[in-house]
Amino acid sequence: MIRFENITKVLGGKTVLDNITFEVAEGETFVIVGLSGAGKSVTLKHMIQLMRPDAGKVIIDGEVINTLGRSALQAVRTKFGVLFQSAALLQWMTVMDNVALPLREHTHQGEVEIKKRVIEKLELLGLADAAEKFPADLSGGMQKRAGLARAIIMNPKIVLYDEPTSGLDPVTSRRIDDLIVNMRKELGITSVVVTHDLHSALSIGSRIMMLHEGKIVENATPDEFIHSKNETVQSFLESQYITKKGKWETGLTHE
Numbered sequence: 001m002i003r004f005e006n007i008t009k010v011l012g013g014k015t016v017l018d019n020i021t022f023e024v025a026e027g028e029t030f031v032i033v034g035l036s037g038a039g040k041s042v043t044l045k046h047m048i049q050l051m052r053p054d055a056g057k058v059i060i061d062g063e064v065i066n067t068l069g070r071s072a073l074q075a076v077r078t079k080f081g082v083l084f085q086s087a088a089l090l091q092w093m094t095v096m097d098n099v100a101l102p103l104r105e106h107t108h109q110g111e112v113e114i115k116k117r118v119i120e121k122l123e124l125l126g127l128a129d130a131a132e133k134f135p136a137d138l139s140g141g142m143q144k145r146a147g148l149a150r151a152i153i154m155n156p157k158i159v160l161y162d163e164p165t166s167g168l169d170p171v172t173s174r175r176i177d178d179l180i181v182n183m184r185k186e187l188g189i190t191s192v193v194v195t196h197d198l199h200s201a202l203s204i205g206s207r208i209m210m211l212h213e214g215k216i217v218e219n220a221t222p223d224e225f226i227h228s229k230n231e232t233v234q235s236f237l238e239s240q241y242i243t244k245k246g247k248w249e250t251g252l253t254h255e
């Protein structure tokens with residue numbers, strides 16, 4: 001469904017993505033990990049061509065998209081919902097209006113239908129009571145969920161998440177993880193999740209790909225990932241106290 005073929009991207013004289021090839025299959029929750037600056041966000045941006053590659057192909061549902069013009073690209077983008085690192089909600093609008101925004105911009109639906117669709121998504125995310133609140137009156141976790149409601153309001157096939165749990169406490173983070181898993185179970189959505197949080201990666205991912213110095217150093221199931229022989233992967237796992245059983249080594253637990 002998403003395929004990167006020999007993608008290279010140079011930014012500021014640095015080869016951020018160095019001839020990388022990988023695929024995300026339909027229905028997967030595909031997790032991308034790596035140190036800060038590894039190119040995770042740059043990879044996500046290529047999926048919707050917010051960045052164009054210097055070489056290679058980005059293929060979505062069999063269509064090469066990095067050579068498409070503006071309007072054809074716009075059509076491809078409707079397949080995606082995006083929750084970016086700074087999932088900024090517009091502060092002067094209620095949650096209802098924030099989530100309704102894409103419907104008002106991209107459809108000709110009437111207000112009654114729009115409200116109905118927004119409420120449906122807010123209910124799915126446990127935010128029905130927050131419809132008339134403003135972002136400043138929500139907790140961090142609620143803001144992320146409102147951002148997620150907005151990302152899925154157009155019923156996308158694929159949702160891209162950039163650090164969906166950053167800045168959240170562990171309990172709220174696990175709740176967001178559950179929501180990402182539910183997106184697949186209940187709506188059949190394919191997810192690509194960028195995260196620093198390996199515990200979350202291991203619990204939600206169907207595959208985990210690690211980027212390091214422009215290359216893919218691992219692309220494997222969670223179980224294979226924690227047993228990876230790659231030294232970069234091993235030290236990444238150790239830095240988060242993960243043993244080969246995928247558990248915390250320190251006695252802490254997230255169950």
Ligand SMILES: Nc1ncnc2c1ncn2[C@@H]1O[C@H](COP(=O)(O)OP(=O)(O)OP(=O)(O)O)[C@@H](O)[C@H]1O
Pocket residue numbers: 011012014016034035036037038039040041042043
């Ligand atoms: N628009 C840009 N212009 C120049 N350099 C950029 C640009 N965007 C990203 N970079 C560089 O590309 C590299 C990868 O950036 P990217 O944002 O993908 O990292 P990341 O893996 O998402 O890191 P983090 O975990 O900190 O979000 C970094 O060295 C960054 O400075």
Ligand SMILES: [Mg+2]
Pocket residue numbers: 040041042085162
């Ligand atoms: Mg990033």
